[in-house]
Amino acid sequence: MAQTSMKVLKNYIGGKWIEANTDKSEPVYNPATGEVIAHVPISSQEDVDLAVEAANEAFQSWKEVAVPRRARILFKYQQLLVENWEELARLITIENGKNYTEAYGEVQRGIENVEFAAGAPSLMMGEQLPSIATDLESGVYRYPIGVIGGITPFNFPMMVPCWMFPMAIATGNTFVLKPSERTPLLANRLAELLEEAGLPNGVFNIVHGAHDVVNGLLDHKDVAAISFVGSQPVAEYVYKRGTANLKRVQALAGAKNHSIVLSDANLENAATQILNAAFGSAGERCMAASVVAVEDSIADEFLVRLKQKADEIKIGNGLDEGIFLGPVIRDQHKERTLNYIETGEKEGASLVRDGRKDEAVEEAGYFVGPTIFDHVTPDMKIWQDEIFAPVLSISRVRDLDEAIALSNQSRFANGACIFTRDGGSVRRFRETIDAGMLGVNIGVPAPMAFFPFSGWKDSFYGDLHANGKDGLNFYTRKKVITTKWV
Numbered sequence: 001m002a003q004t005s006m007k008v009l010k011n012y013i014g015g016k017w018i019e020a021n022t023d024k025s026e027p028v029y030n031p032a033t034g035e036v037i038a039h040v041p042i043s044s045q046e047d048v049d050l051a052v053e054a055a056n057e058a059f060q061s062w063k064e065v066a067v068p069r070r071a072r073i074l075f076k077y078q079q080l081l082v083e084n085w086e087e088l089a090r091l092i093t094i095e096n097g098k099n100y101t102e103a104y105g106e107v108q109r110g111i112e113n114v115e116f117a118a119g120a121p122s123l124m125m126g127e128q129l130p131s132i133a134t135d136l137e138s139g140v141y142r143y144p145i146g147v148i149g150g151i152t153p154f155n156f157p158m159m160v161p162c163w164m165f166p167m168a169i170a171t172g173n174t175f176v177l178k179p180s181e182r183t184p185l186l187a188n189r190l191a192e193l194l195e196e197a198g199l200p201n202g203v204f205n206i207v208h209g210a211h212d213v214v215n216g217l218l219d220h221k222d223v224a225a226i227s228f229v230g231s232q233p234v235a236e237y238v239y240k241r242g243t244a245n246l247k248r249v250q251a252l253a254g255a256k257n258h259s260i261v262l263s264d265a266n267l268e269n270a271a272t273q274i275l276n277a278a279f280g281s282a283g284e285r286c287m288a289a290s291v292v293a294v295e296d297s298i299a300d301e302f303l304v305r306l307k308q309k310a311d312e313i314k315i316g317n318g319l320d321e322g323i324f325l326g327p328v329i330r331d332q333h334k335e336r337t338l339n340y341i342e343t344g345e346k347e348g349a350s351l352v353r354d355g356r357k358d359e360a361v362e363e364a365g366y367f368v369g370p371t372i373f374d375h376v377t378p379d380m381k382i383w384q385d386e387i388f389a390p391v392l393s394i395s396r397v398r399d400l401d402e403a404i405a406l407s408n409q410s411r412f413a414n415g416a417c418i419f420t421r422d423g424g425s426v427r428r429f430r431e432t433i434d435a436g437m438l439g440v441n442i443g444v445p446a447p448m449a450f451f452p453f454s455g456w457k458d459s460f461y462g463d464l465h466a467n468g469k470d471g472l473n474f475y476t477r478k479k480v481i482t483t484k485w486v
């Protein structure tokens with residue numbers, strides 16, 4: 001049954017599509033057209049209780065299922081995701097707005113996470129030391145932790161849930177997902193395909209909604225851990241409330257990513273990469289380029305190239321051929337972005353390219369054109385805040401040291417990039433920059449599934465990051481057994 005075509009979406013609990021216990025719902029829009037494409041229920045505490053109960057019951061048997069059998073379901077799931085790749089990508093573009101090529105790439109990122117999790121039999125193996133003393137040995141065994149609550153943002157409706165549930169369920173946990181209420185459709189399709197792959201009822205559940213669902217998961221005694229990805233204030237709140245309830249919590253938060261362009265860089269490459277990183281996915285990426293510190297001597301030339309490329313960007317519905325820049329997620333977000341552009345002007349930055357003047361801004365979709373400010377300084381709000389839209393700030397610097405010192409003033413530290421051909425500068429950057437994910441001559445250094453997704457400072461709260469061995473460790477706990485052979 002195609003849940004995604006229904007007007008008011010249902011929750012997925014214990015293997016059944018169930019109406020939420022609520023009379024509250026919100027419209028879901030196609031941000032490229034402003035049309036309502038579905039309604040999402042704002043579920044209640046009762047819905048959370050039902051889902052956690054189903055997940056907890058399923059956990060009792062799922063944790064006993066042999067790891068290769070659990071992995072085999074993920075192999076089947078991978079196959080189904082590949083078979084439905086185009087449909088999933090279209091759905092992402094329709095509910096999120098990013099262009100189809102980017103959406104297609106997002107599906108690939110999700111699939112890679114499933115592939116990594118399908119390696120659970122090797123990943124879950126323990127370690128032994130046959131002689132810790134005479135006739136004495138020790139070994140470590142790995143186990144799931146229980147019901148996991150996953151809370152996800154609007155900007156990657158496929159990839160971010162896939163950072164969580166494939167590894168969580170492969171390692172024997174059960175899962176309750178609370179997708180973003182702004183992009184809830186894709187999650188239901190992921191659930192349908194999990195069912196088709198043969199996942200037992202209750203192992204994966206969805207409760208749609210907003211704050212009440214999040215609080216319900218954070219406070220529920222049978223939820224063992226919370227994986228959160230979203231904005232900084234909410235990540236901090238989720239981390240504090242979840243840990244106060246003695247849960248394991250990983251909370252990936254907002255960002256303001258800094259790039260550095262040195263005078264010896266391949267400027268053509270730097271401009272292309274930074275353009276994609278700043279304006280791809282309408283700037284709605286936690287790894288988006290937000291501030292670029294450019295060495296004075298090449299700043300004018302770099303800006304000319306950047307502006308030329310920005311002028312060539314085609315704005316519109318991401319399903320249309322050749323469109324690069326789609327809409328931002330909602331009308332309110334467009335308004336917020338336009339206010340930031342105004343603020344930047346008032347703060348004294350020079351507006352090199354004004355995205356308010358692009359024709360598409362007048363259309364029904366929530367479009368903002370590529371916007372570039374020059375001479376941006378750290379006292380300005382446009383330097384400090386995550387705008388999460390196609391707005392890029394340029395700061396001019398004397399040298400690498402000034403650029404690094406500037407970047408390290410930011411409270412955020414998700415990603416940082418350097419553009420140079422000099423090995424010594426790369427090393428200095430690597431050793432002294434505050435950020436968890438670094439790029440050299442690339443604009444979006446988002447790690448693949450087998451590496452941790454590793455923000456620092458106010459871009460992450462917790463210990464174990466998402467993905468890679470961190471993900472495995474987050475979703476498992478260990479027993480160490482010591483045996484004396486007598």
Ligand code: NAD
Pocket residue numbers: 151152153154155156160178179180181209210211214215229230231232234235252253254255285286386388414453455459
């Ligand atoms: P958001 O914080 O508004 O929402 C994220 C989730 O939290 C949603 O499911 C939402 O329903 C819920 N939520 C929102 N407000 C809440 C509240 N007051 N109490 C409880 N729950 C609440 O984030 P968003 O706008 O959907 O996503 C964009 C943000 O996510 C950006 O800040 C971006 O940088 C960040 N993000 C970070 C990463 C990362 O890896 N660090 C990845 C993707 C997105």
